Amino acid sequence: MTEAATTLGPPSAPTPFAFSEASWTRIRKLLTRYPQQQAALLPVLWVAQEQVDADASRPRQLTADVIKAVADALGLAPAYVWGVATFYTMYFTQPVGKHLVEVCTSVACCLVGGEEIYQRLCQRVGIDPASGGTSADGRFTVRRAECLAACGYAPMLQLDNGAFHENLTEEKLDALIDSLREATA
Amino acid sequence: MTKVLTAHVDHPDSHRLAHYRSVGGYEAARKAWTSMAPAEIIGEVRASGLRGRGGAGFPTGMKWGFIPVSSPKPKYLVINADESEPGTFKDRLLIERNPHAVLEGVVIGARAIGAKRAYIYIRGEFATQVKVLEQALVEAEEAGFVGPDLFGTGEGVEIVIHRGAGAYICGEETALLNSLEGRRGYPRLKPPFPATNGAWDCPTCVNNVETIAAIPWIITHGGAAYSQIGVFEPGEEGKPPKVDSRGTRLMCLSGHVARPGVYEVPLGISFRELIEDYGGGVWKGRKLKAIIPGGSSTPVITADEAMDAVLTYEDCARLKTMFGSGGLMVIDDETCMVSLLTVLLRFYAHESCGQCSPCREGTDWLYQVLVRIRDGKGRPDDLQTIRDLCVNMEGRTVCPLAAAATMPTISYLTKFLPEFEAKVSAAQPVGVH
Numbered sequence: 001m002t003e004a005a006t007t008l009g010p011p012s013a014p015t016p017f018a019f020s021e022a023s024w025t026r027i028r029k030l031l032t033r034y035p036q037q038q039a040a041l042l043p044v045l046w047v048a049q050e051q052v053d054a055d056a057s058r059p060r061q062l063t064a065d066v067i068k069a070v071a072d073a074l075g076l077a078p079a080y081v082w083g084v085a086t087f088y089t090m091y092f093t094q095p096v097g098k099h100l101v102e103v104c105t106s107v108a109c110c111l112v113g114g115e116e117i118y119q120r121l122c123q124r125v126g127i128d129p130a131s132g133g134t135s136a137d138g139r140f141t142v143r144r145a146e147c148l149a150a151c152g153y154a155p156m157l158q159l160d161n162g163a164f165h166e167n168l169t170e171e172k173l174d175a176l177i178d179s180l181r182e183a184t185a
Numbered sequence: 186m187t188k189v190l191t192a193h194v195d196h197p198d199s200h201r202l203a204h205y206r207s208v209g210g211y212e213a214a215r216k217a218w219t220s221m222a223p224a225e226i227i228g229e230v231r232a233s234g235l236r237g238r239g240g241a242g243f244p245t246g247m248k249w250g251f252i253p254v255s256s257p258k259p260k261y262l263v264i265n266a267d268e269s270e271p272g273t274f275k276d277r278l279l280i281e282r283n284p285h286a287v288l289e290g291v292v293i294g295a296r297a298i299g300a301k302r303a304y305i306y307i308r309g310e311f312a313t314q315v316k317v318l319e320q321a322l323v324e325a326e327e328a329g330f331v332g333p334d335l336f337g338t339g340e341g342v343e344i345v346i347h348r349g350a351g352a353y354i355c356g357e358e359t360a361l362l363n364s365l366e367g368r369r370g371y372p373r374l375k376p377p378f379p380a381t382n383g384a385w386d387c388p389t390c391v392n393n394v395e396t397i398a399a400i401p402w403i404i405t406h407g408g409a410a411y412s413q414i415g416v417f418e419p420g421e422e423g424k425p426p427k428v429d430s431r432g433t434r435l436m437c438l439s440g441h442v443a444r445p446g447v448y449e450v451p452l453g454i455s456f457r458e459l460i461e462d463y464g465g466g467v468w469k470g471r472k473l474k475a476i477i478p479g480g481s482s483t484p485v486i487t488a489d490e491a492m493d494a495v496l497t498y499e500d501c502a503r504l505k506t507m508f509g510s511g512g513l514m515v516i517d518d519e520t521c522m523v524s525l526l527t528v529l530l531r532f533y534a535h536e537s538c539g540q541c542s543p544c545r546e547g548t549d550w551l552y553q554v555l556v557r558i559r560d561g562k563g564r565p566d567d568l569q570t571i572r573d574l575c576v577n578m579e580g581r582t583v584c585p586l587a588a589a590a591t592m593p594t595i596s597y598l599t600k601f602l603p604e605f606e607a608k609v610s611a612a613q614p615v616g617v618h
């Protein structure tokens with residue numbers, strides 16, 4: 001409850017979120033694919049999150065104004081939308097740094113060094129491995145992930161809800177961190 | 186050796202329509218739509234002996250037969266591409282390298298059960314894979330292999346790809362349906378079953394990606410040909426078969442194995458052959474300690490047990506484990522089972538949807554107790570606490586996730602008890618409790 005109350009607070013962007021024309025086109029198409037409007041909720045949350053993510057002026061988070069826009073688009077209550085969004089791990093219901101790095105520490109990865117990769121990553125970017133979280137400079141959010149269906153190519157991590165980086169070694173991890181640092185310097 | 190699912194996946198364009206067509210792609214769909222009645226299609230699938238590859242191993246033909254033939258409500262085919270069981274990465278291979286086989290299977294399955302629309306529910310983390318599947322769908326639609334009018338019949342099927350957003354439990358079929366309906370992914374109480382009351386309360390069939398991808402081959406070559414692969418021993422008069430493990434399966438090898446990866450093998454080969462011949466044996470020249478046969482939810486078996494066993498549903502049952510999802514994890518003799526079980530239980534504590542108290546609290550307690558044992562702070566009665574927790578969780582919940590945590594837990598405690606006892610007895614006193 002407290003989590004919802006704080007995060008659903010005042011919008012943190014200067015201008016409230018509104019779906020772009022391109023996003024509306026996607027949403028209208030989505031609505032034709034389900035017998036009930038509510039079923040488009042997960043896809044519409046994805047549309048919203050992708051628009052938020054592409055807009056450098058906005059925080060990387062589904063703020064209250066974003067949730068409201070999704071709710072209005074589908075005729076749902078914002079509290080309902082929030083309730084659904086918080087069930088899933090991939091929606092940015094918490095603030096996320098410039099890069100979201102999720103290391104798989106499920107069983108197959110841990111058999112071949114997934115935990116060590118996670119620990120090293122946390123140490124390199126200055127995050128407490130016990131909790132994960134966002135680095136002080138806001139560049140990295142690090143989390144443990146559960147199995148990402150790459151067990152044969154372990155250890156692995158997923159970057160920004162997208163590409164898998166597989167068969168990781170300390171060297172590969174360090175090179176990745178360096179390249180991300182450069183990209184956001 | 187016959188490959189049903191992966192014969193062409195090494196070709197660089199195996200995911201493109203042109204390549205799929207060049208190896209006979211969509212001819213099975215044409216056959217099913219233009220020259221077979223729905224009941225005939227189901228008959229072939231029944232004859233094939235194909236059992237669901239999502240985990241439970243339920244006969245696919247029988248499942249299709251449960252969908253009412255005439256229904257005032259629309260019927261849906263839903264494909265489970267949530268693949269999240271630790272150790273499993275086979276559906277991903279099919280989506281990346283053979284997406285048209287999945288789509289063609291859907292087109293045939295839709296005709297068999299009379300669905301006008303099918304949903305492919307794909308886990309949200311498959312951001313790259315979803316693009317491959319979407320591209321394949323566009324290709325198939327443009328070529329007229331998916332859509333409202335198939336092969337001049339005036340009827341057809343629309344396929345919708347629906348992306349999840351991160352939640353293991355959405356692989357459980359009723360949680361998946363709730364998620365598809367735009368809800369939290371809470372499993373539903375059964376009955377009613379999806380066959381009569383599934384998506385939007387309509388008749389719904391949920392099939393795994395690997396299951397549906399085998400359908401085109403079965404329609405092309407016939408159910409009888411498929412049932413020749415693997416092992417089958419009929420039962421006595423009026424009894425179910427003694428062994429019913431037909432076809433091929435994608436086995437995912439991971440952990441301490443020299444050549445991890447996905448291998449398509451006929452059912453009935455030995456675990457030894459799979460691990461040694463296909464997987465190159467245990468890595469670093471070490472010895473085998475144990476294997477997890479079918480994803481983290483399946484009870485562990487020792488090296489001795491594994492080396493005498495074959496890949497059938499029946500042999501897995503004999504060893505009080507399950508064939509599961511095909512996610513086989515190899516564990517070498519330098520592995521600490523206490524640490525392994527701790528990692529395994531973190532998964533269930535994280536993934537419990539929270540709907541039932543025994544599971545929500547129990548998975549977390551199990552994890553906490555294991556952490557304490559692993560860290561050398563275990564108490565003498567902790568092993569009994571674990572057993573009590575398991576008894577109080579299993580069978581008292583809406584879905585099998587609680588059992589998916591307790592069954593393996595008990596198996597580690599039973600088969601590797603001395604390791605756990607040593608940890609607990611070596612523990613330092615931590616004050617008065």
Ligand SMILES: Cc1cc2nc3c(=O)[nH]c(=O)nc-3n(C[C@H](O)[C@H](O)[C@H](O)COP(=O)(O)O)c2cc1C
Pocket residue numbers: 236237238239240241242243245248265266267268269270353354355356357358359391392393394396397584585586589
């Ligand atoms: C906790 C839990 C997780 C599951 N995860 C998956 C999954 O990721 N993929 C899958 O195909 N089946 C999964 N299943 C099994 C499905 O509920 C369902 O039985 C299956 O999709 C049916 O398809 P099949 O008959 O083709 O195997 C899971 C079941 C449970 C209880």
Ligand code: SF4
Pocket residue numbers: 354371372536537538539540541542544545582583584585586587
């Ligand atoms: S058993 Fe666990 S995962 Fe399944 S419905 Fe209950 S709380 Fe959710």
Ligand code: FES
Pocket residue numbers: 104105106107108109110146147148149150151154156271272273
């Ligand atoms: S256990 Fe890490 S990807 Fe499966």
